[in-house]
Amino acid sequence: MAQPVAVERQKWWGGGRSPFNVEYGKLMMWYFLMSDAFTFGAFLISYGTIRFSQNFWPDPNVVFNAFPGAGHANLPLAFVSLMTFILIISSVTMVLAVHAGHHGDKKGVVKWMAWTIVGGLAFLSCQAWEWTHMITAEHAVLTNGQLDVIGQTVRVNPWGVDVHGPAIAEALAKTPHEGLVKLAHIDHHEMSFAQLGAMSDAQLRGMININDLHVREAGPVAFGGFFYGITGFHGFHVFSGVIINIIMLIMAQQGVFERRGHYLMIEKAGLYWHFVDLVWVFVFLCFYLI
Amino acid sequence: MEQHTASEITYHHEPSGDTRRIWRTTIILSVLTLIELGLGFLMYFTEFPHWIDLFLKGIIVILTLAKAFYIVSIFMHLGDEIRNLIMTIFVPLMLFIWFIAAFLWDGNSYRTLKNRYDPYYKETTSEKKTNTADTTTHLK
Numbered sequence: 001m002a003q004p005v006a007v008e009r010q011k012w013w014g015g016g017r018s019p020f021n022v023e024y025g026k027l028m029m030w031y032f033l034m035s036d037a038f039t040f041g042a043f044l045i046s047y048g049t050i051r052f053s054q055n056f057w058p059d060p061n062v063v064f065n066a067f068p069g070a071g072h073a074n075l076p077l078a079f080v081s082l083m084t085f086i087l088i089i090s091s092v093t094m095v096l097a098v099h100a101g102h103h104g105d106k107k108g109v110v111k112w113m114a115w116t117i118v119g120g121l122a123f124l125s126c127q128a129w130e131w132t133h134m135i136t137a138e139h140a141v142l143t144n145g146q147l148d149v150i151g152q153t154v155r156v157n158p159w160g161v162d163v164h165g166p167a168i169a170e171a172l173a174k175t176p177h178e179g180l181v182k183l184a185h186i187d188h189h190e191m192s193f194a195q196l197g198a199m200s201d202a203q204l205r206g207m208i209n210i211n212d213l214h215v216r217e218a219g220p221v222a223f224g225g226f227f228y229g230i231t232g233f234h235g236f237h238v239f240s241g242v243i244i245n246i247i248m249l250i251m252a253q254q255g256v257f258e259r260r261g262h263y264l265m266i267e268k269a270g271l272y273w274h275f276v277d278l279v280w281v282f283v284f285l286c287f288y289l290i
Numbered sequence: 291m292e293q294h295t296a297s298e299i300t301y302h303h304e305p306s307g308d309t310r311r312i313w314r315t316t317i318i319l320s321v322l323t324l325i326e327l328g329l330g331f332l333m334y335f336t337e338f339p340h341w342i343d344l345f346l347k348g349i350i351v352i353l354t355l356a357k358a359f360y361i362v363s364i365f366m367h368l369g370d371e372i373r374n375l376i377m378t379i380f381v382p383l384m385l386f387i388w389f390i391a392a393f394l395w396d397g398n399s400y401r402t403l404k405n406r407y408d409p410y411y412k413e414t415t416s417e418k419k420t421n422t423a424d425t426t427t428h429l430k
Contacts, residue, residue, distance in 0.1 A: 020375040052397030102305030
């Protein structure tokens with residue numbers, strides 16, 4: 001790649017050429033990505049502000065410790081590592097598609113774009129599983145002296161301070177019927193809520209194994225909003241990236257870029273896709289690692 | 291469109307012949323991620339004093355910035371562009387230095403003040419998970 005020599009440098013801003021030595025659309029893609037970086041940055045920084053303003057914040061290793069098919073095994077960081085590697089690999093296939101485009105290799109572009117789309121869809125599937133798992137999970141929580149069972153939503157957070165000792169038994173005695181039904185359901189998935197609802201409070205209390213029950217206080221409510229808001233916004237970027245990549249794949253397949261003489265559109269779609277990977281690196285850092 | 295494109299660009303990049311650089315970057319990114327995960331597990335399985343946890347988190351942040359550098363420089367080819375383009379992207383992003391510092395400071399100040407003037411709040415919400423020390427005593 002030729003770097004400008006001293007004589008040429010004076011003319012960069014003289015007009016008639018791009019002072020950035022890139023095509024207009026590509027420059028605008030860079031500026032869009034920069035503005036998007038500020039949007040994501042603002043979200044993540046506001047998450048940091050709230051986290052710094054709290055005395056207690058849930059440990060990510062406790063929140064994210066599940067893996068599909070692994071039941072209740074404690075596997076912190078495992079699933080999100082898989083998601084991270086899926087996105088890194090799809091970034092690599094994207095850069096290989098751009099590389100093939102540089103050489104006018106239509107077959108190569110189509111092949112690597114297809115793999116990139118597969119990677120994007122795999123990532124979205126992982127995220128769908130993670131969200132479902134977190135929303136539908138059943139966690140015993142102590143609130144207002146009673147026990148309740150909640151998942152992780154934007155309104156409630158089950159990851160507060162651990163509760164031990166006689167406080168649990170006291171709370172169980174005060175827990176109303178609906179709470180007991182949900183508590184009994186944790187260990188008795190074979191029974192429906194209707195079946196459990198028909199039982200008496202004493203029967204339900206007998207079914208709840210208080211020694212195995214892991215009880216926490218409710219955690220910071222802001223956690224859910226930030227988690228679903230930011231990972232959802234990122235997931236939306238992945239989704240739109242997949243759509244853009246599908247359009248690029250079809251156009252490459254149809255020979256549109258071949259007739260045009262260059263694969264610049266693949267480069268621009270590639271910039272967007274790499275940016276999605278870049279944002280995930282920071283989401284991974286802020287939510288899962290630190 | 292072709293004429294438009296051709297007249298704008300002064301230097302055309304020679305397309306690189308092989309994909310060796312791409313694979314090398316892939317390996318670097320994977321290794322950095324594995325180191326981050328290793329440090330994450332280390333913090334999870336070991337009870338460190340607070341400052342060591344902070345130190346390890348600092349290393350993870352630096353490794354993340356290194357990953358960001360490789361993605362932007364190699365995968366997004368910003369490193370191959372001329373200085374003008376690099377600067378028009380890089381310089382505005384410097385705003386993040388103030389952005390992060392100011393807003394984390396703000397959150398920390400809120401927590402410190404609330405703990406100072408509402409001991410009941412501090413008592414009922416504290417657990418060893420975060421540092422609840424009064425870090426702005428000079429402002430008392």
